[in-house]
Amino acid sequence: MLKTEYKNKIYFITQPDHAKVSGFLAAHWGNEEFARPGYYSDSQDPDRLRAETVLGIAEHDNGWWEWEASPEPDADGLPKGLTAVLKNQQEGMSRWENRNTQTQRKASLREFTNKLPRLLVIRAQL
16 A cells, blocks of 8 residues: 655555556557557567556556455554555565465466566565
């Protein structure tokens, strides 16, 4: 959960909602000066690559649903923000390592998209 204070008010944005906005932006990204996601010179199927890239971006934080349905409170009594939740980086990464055993909510997603959280964990550990 993204948590920020602005003009003496606290605002929350769920990680899945942040991801959806990211996916919307990715779907509309690109113009005459730079390529859209998935359009690379050696891609045999750029439309499919673009669709799967946008889907991966739009779903990149869907593993947070369970936590955000019942978030841990911070010292202020409100839900913890992402920074507080991830103070222990290994614990945060474990959330993604175990994602596929926690839920089958998005079982119909493409193979690459299902593997994306695990690939990010591996990259972060390098």
